[in-house]
Amino acid sequence: MKTALVTGAARGIGLATTQLLMDKGWQVVMVDIDGEELMKAAAPLENVQAIVMDVSDPEQVERCFSDVTKTYGRLEGLVNNAGVADFGPIRETTFDRWRTVMKTNLDGVFLMTQAATDLLIAGKGAIVNIASISGLRASTLRVAYGTSKAAVIQLTLQQAAELGEFGIRANVVAPGPVNTKLALAVHTQEIREAYHDAIPLNRYGTEKEIGNAIVFLLSEEASYITGQLLCADGGFEATGIGLPALRR
Template sequence: MPSSTALRFTDHVAIVTGAGSGIGQATAVALAASGARVLGVGRRQEALEETARAHSNIAVLSSDICAEGAADRIVTAAVDRWGRLDLLVNNAGVAALMPLAETDRAVITDLFDVNVTAPSLLAHAALPHLRKSSGSIVNVSSTYGHRPLAGGAHYAASKSALEQLTRSWALELAPEGVRVNAIAPGPTETDVLAAAGLDEDAVTEIRTNERERIPTGRLGHPRDVADWILRIADPQGSHVTGQILTIDGGLELS
């Protein structure tokens, strides 16, 4: 049980997308442990239920964030349950390795639907409530949102777009007291590569190569990222907005 001084999100309400595993799950649990009431959103009900079992402050909603009307339903579910909204964590995302020679329209569309359009619509739906609470949006980008990724240009471009949305929304909403920041994880121990359709051998090879390039000598852990999401969303950090904080063990320096 955290000490009372650690309960910096007490009485605050947060929505975390992609909460069934990885960074989203770690963030939902960390927020709940810090006093927040959390609506964890994802597509897999069983995975969401595992997240909910981790803390009594977590409720879950199974939803495809790209579905028509999903953003409004998600925000309404949180506000109807707890009466307010203070934080939106746009964590859900997809990755794809797709060299230019193998460009596929459907893959591009899916990347931008999940990584750009859905977070935009969620932010739009959340905004009236965030204005009332002087709340915050945290977008989860990637170190490849601001560095090139050979063979994964469209994934990198979608995350770059999310970072530009972060800066632009921060500038637009600062006069209204709403902060917008982003966390950009480097290679992290999640199932994102398997979810992208890569087999176990390919995932192992990529992870080994990544680990060798990271100055700290290890992949990130979801808790590493979740910790910084909480720090940048901290209600006491009212003068921090428009920032992209990279958590990649120094990879972008190499």
């Protein structure tokens, strides 16, 4: 049975990916900093192990992989999905807010991948990092978030270049607007309509659709794909700056 470790697995894209992997016969190590939500999500699932930890803390990462090594001995997949979103104007983004975003979104990807490398070599595994369309196209209020996700895209290329000789593939998925609970809570109807106008498919994506892209990149069907960015965004990146008036 193949084993994957998924961070940010208590909800959203991470939980959807976990469920899709299980449907394909994988066992999953679910990692999240929110212990209550993680245990709630893991409780009804089989062939999962839940580990509460902060991916940006080197000591916690080391303890996590010590346990995973003893239990599984290898990994066929690592999904670095854990992330935080903090949106605000540049002048109002304090260094503490900046570091909070960078610690989880970027440092966590570096630390988790570094710690997982030996297990991935043993399992001939693949890495999928989760960035964002905000890492490709600048927007207001995303100085920390967008910069962190752009760095994740470059970090993925570095991983692909260096780890390929060990048989490890590394790719990155950049979701566009997705119908997560967070998006539903913070996106007003006006914002949703503006996104719909700018996205060729004229809708938000679903967590499962992003999960399907992740699972594909982990699969044997993607065995010769590495160092690639896959935008799961309904065509948002392809269109550049949207001019809704031209679509009517």
